[in-house]
Amino acid sequence: MSKATIGDVAKAAGVSKKTVSRVLNNEPGVRKTTQDAVNAAIKSLDYVPNLNARRLRTNQSYLIGVLYIDYPSNFYGSLILNGAIKACDKLGYDLLIRPFESGYDAQMISAALKHMVERSNVDGFIVVPPLCEDESVIQALEETETPIVKIASLNQDSHISIHSDEKAGAQLAIEHLVNLGHSKIGFLNYLVGHAAGKWRYEGYKEALEMHGIEENANHVCQFRYGETTLEQACRKMLSQADRPTAIFTANDASAAVVYRIASQLKLRIPYDLSVVGFDDDPAAMNLWPPLTTVSQPVAELGYNAATILIEQCIRHKAKAALPLSLPELVIRNSTGPLPE
Amino acid sequence: MSKATIGDVAKAAGVSKKTVSRVLNNEPGVRKTTQDAVNAAIKSLDYVPNLNARRLRTNQSYLIGVLYIDYPSNFYGSLILNGAIKACDKLGYDLLIRPFESGYDAQMISAALKHMVERSNVDGFIVVPPLCEDESVIQALEETETPIVKIASLNQDSHISIHSDEKAGAQLAIEHLVNLGHSKIGFLNYLVGHAAGKWRYEGYKEALEMHGIEENANHVCQFRYGETTLEQACRKMLSQADRPTAIFTANDASAAVVYRIASQLKLRIPYDLSVVGFDDDPAAMNLWPPLTTVSQPVAELGYNAATILIEQCIRHKAKAALPLSLPELVIRNSTGPLPE
């Protein structure tokens, strides 16, 4: 097991502990032949540095915290974690997760953050939406004076936010519908207050404009998540004489609502109505016909967030442009040509 | 912030560092008045012990790892994590998660475990099914010589396994159906090879026996997870002249299959067919009519697993009887009286 210490390696390589330390940390100014000798000793002794000693000495924990709301079937959060773990593995960090119940309050947040910072000494935080849109959370975070990176946040002034080009994703959806001949394209947004809802709506608007289609207020419904008027509004939209022939929804969960209402109104998908969602949520796998949707590389967001947090915010390496992931259109069976 | 050290506290309380350490660790043999003085100093200095120093000195990480397979909508895994985190918070530990893709292989496992043990120095592991039923995983785990606690494992000889009384849960389901007048009660098991599948089947059998009902081989279907013959078998079972009037499924996902087949066969739930699931899986929330199912306290399993791992396996406190959580029947609308 990992019993060898830096002293054993130093002795085996015929150098000082400090020189071994230099090699371990890729510090410059070590002769190539010395490096090789040290590396050989490391290998032959099966040496693994003692992280706890390094932690004590450098006063860093090499731990980063992820704050998210835990709700059933949170595929988004899981993928963020997966991506972040991959980045941590690569950079020598570990991930500390901190799920909150949806009924969290400001006091629970600040107690949890205090615990993570004072006891576990996390070096930084990744904050997943919708938590990163909660001012009380951000404020509590700022009080800890610990670096943070947000994911898909509306407010990008005070902190770095990692996201994909969701607007472009929405445009992909609209373009697909226009190519199928549709011009009466509705929009159902259940994510008002989220960056995602805003960006996807912007993409919808700009794509319509690009194709010379006028936006029709009767074909657009926007709500906060949890507002139960969604179904009524959807029913109303689809019951109009001048109803849309296609609907783009800001998330797949809303698309499921459209399916239900369409079935009640005897509108067959895709023959009478085309539907495009957003998210490629596995929970939508049960929808019939299979949903055409926009998929963004969520794990990549988690990976990028952790990487930027560690390299730029913690290690203060040179800042580079933030990566912008690209969503893709996944064409399945819920979209079809404009009915004659 | 947490700048004060044990030395500052010692000075403020007029005692030695060792005595402060005794108070911090609840070691016996400190006079009450001394304790009070130390605690007052701790409070006034806002002292929080430096975990990294303790880690280095005690050669423990106060970290425990959780191994699980990551798949979409893994509500079970999430609840285990939530419960385990709660226990860790209470006992001064942190949780390191390690999700594997379902296509994992033995080499990925042992590389990941090596990393967690040698680099992150985890003090113990919690292993979630179905990973804990994989012999290659258990073997790799044993090679690390680190304590482990399994959750709901078939093999309970070599390691502690935490689970609920799933057999009793299954019996609750059958009793409910018997009370509604049913005696032709089918069983659909999609979890062969899992402890859950075994225990739920045993509960089914014993409950039938208890009520003097003979088991009918044509009313029982058992498969490994992922075998696609489930639908066919279910259709066959329900197409028989002597079909069951009620079906108990070993998990909610299988109940969803029953719903689909029943709909194809024009069997109305619950009028023509009663259905009881197991898990109370939030993914089954979309089922109509709402599914009667057995719910086990999954977060409690995670809590108990972490507690036992830390107190018994790591700290070697006195062993007590393992806790046995109790499942509950959640009656919704998929079960009704035997049709006339």
Added chain:
DNA sequence: CTGAAAGCGCTTACAG
């Protein structure tokens, strides 16, 4: 019941 000394395994600050 309490304390002085040593040391866990690294890195920092300095010297050469």
Added chain:
DNA sequence: CTGAAAGCGCTTACAG
């Protein structure tokens, strides 16, 4: 390009 000494903040092993 390399190293000797000191020290991070705790706990262990011992002494009284």
